[in-house]
Amino acid sequence: MSDDAVFRALADASRRQLLDRLHARNGQTLGELCDGFDMSRQAVMKHLAILEDANLVATKRQGREKLHFINPVPINAIAERWIGKFERPRLRALSDLKDALEGENDD
Amino acid sequence: MSDDAVFRALADASRRQLLDRLHARNGQTLGELCDGFDMSRQAVMKHLAILEDANLVATKRQGREKLHFINPVPINAIAERWIGKFERPRLRALSDLKDALEGENDD
DNA sequence: TTGACAGGTAACTAAATAGTTACATATTTA
């Protein structure tokens, strides 16, 4: 599981949106994740495959359905990489404040 | 400053290496950052321009040199996006343990 | 004030990427 796969997986807006959806409700099927995307089912499947290869999403077959689950571990590792131990509390505070003021995230 | 620019900037291994170098020693010039890269100066410049556009790097001209500084704020925001408030401490602990066992990061 | 040094711009190319359409496989249910 290379870091490179994680970063490249996160580089696409559609894939980030998929993660957002799983963050909102975990364990969705391919079909469910397709709704609202202006893109073929096959394209969404490719994106999910890339996320799965990067270990950002784990899956479980259930009958003819495939459930998708977000995995936050690799995402956390990104932040740890370039942020010094002592800057963290300051940055987190700043980010929390921003969230409190603005509400939710957009892309 | 869009999120998209940040994620796409981080998608390239050479750019991540540049951030690693700035994290190790901040304020380096283009020339310094070129050493050790198997790539033309112009290519490195393009990468730095992409990082700068994404607000991951800030610069300051000093005479005929240009100094480059890493900016951790957008990186932190990534982690905040998909990690629930209550998973954070657990993930951080896990990451700190991993660091303690392994030493430093690689790509 | 000329030459050397540090950085900037532009046009081009090969490879990677995101998307498409067409067809295939498995699982449920009437």
Next chain:
DNA sequence: TAAATATGTAACTATTTAGTTACCTGTCAA
């Protein structure tokens, strides 16, 4: 079992991206 549903595979295409080479601009110091 046959039709419907859910997911999987493969070949192809347009666009983006990372890199190149060639040439241009600004700053310093002998």
